[in-house]
Amino acid sequence: MNTILAPVFYPPAQAIDHAQERFGVAPHTDFRVLTLLSQDSSGGLQVRTRSGDWIEAPPIEGTLVCNNGDLLQRWSNDRFLSTVHRVINRTQNARYSISVFFDPASQTMLDPADLGVAQSDCKHAPISVGKHIASRNAKAFAHLKGKGT
Numbered sequence: 001m002n003t004i005l006a007p008v009f010y011p012p013a014q015a016i017d018h019a020q021e022r023f024g025v026a027p028h029t030d031f032r033v034l035t036l037l038s039q040d041s042s043g044g045l046q047v048r049t050r051s052g053d054w055i056e057a058p059p060i061e062g063t064l065v066c067n068n069g070d071l072l073q074r075w076s077n078d079r080f081l082s083t084v085h086r087v088i089n090r091t092q093n094a095r096y097s098i099s100v101f102f103d104p105a106s107q108t109m110l111d112p113a114d115l116g117v118a119q120s121d122c123k124h125a126p127i128s129v130g131k132h133i134a135s136r137n138a139k140a141f142a143h144l145k146g147k148g149t
C-alpha cells in the first residue's frame with residue numbers, strides 16, 4: 001500500500017482573487033483510490049454534483065472528508081465515481097488542509113473483474129497502479145515538460 005501525505009497552505013484571499021475567480025486548487029479529481037482530507041475551519045472546499053452544480057463541503061469538527069479517486073472509479077467499473085472538487089479560500093486568513101492519498105502498491109493490477117464484474121461488462125482494461133499514476137502525472141504536469149526543474 002502507498003500513502004502520500006499532502007499538507008496544503010492557501011494564502012489569505014486578495015481582492016483580485018475574488019475578481020478573477022482564482023482557485024486555491026482548480027477543479028480536479030484525485031488520481032488514487034481514496035483520499036482522506038482534514039480541513040481547518042475556513043471552508044472553501046466545493047464538490048461538483050452529477051448535475052454540474054458546485055456545492056460546499058463545509059468543515060464539520062471531528063470529521064474527515066473522504067473522496068473517491070480515479071483508481072476506485074476505474075476499479076469499480078464506474079460504480080463509484082471520482083469526485084470533482086476545487087478549493088476557493090474566501091477568507092482573510094490562511095487556510096490549511098492535510099490530504100492523505102491511498103493506493104495499492106505500484107505493481108498491483110486493478111481489474112474490475114476482481115470485484116465480480118463479468119468480463120464482457122468490464123469498461124476498463126486491467127491496469128497497474130504505477131502505470132495509471134504515471135499517466136495521470138504526465139498529463140497533469142505536461143506544461144512543465146522541458147523546463148528542466
Ligand SMILES: O=C(O)CCC(=O)C(=O)O
Nearest residue numbers: 008025039045087097099
Ligand atoms: O484543501 C482541500 O480542501 C482539498 C485539497 C485537494 O483537493 C487535494 O490536495 O487534492
Ligand SMILES: [Fe+2]
Nearest residue numbers: 028029030085
Ligand atoms: Fe483533491
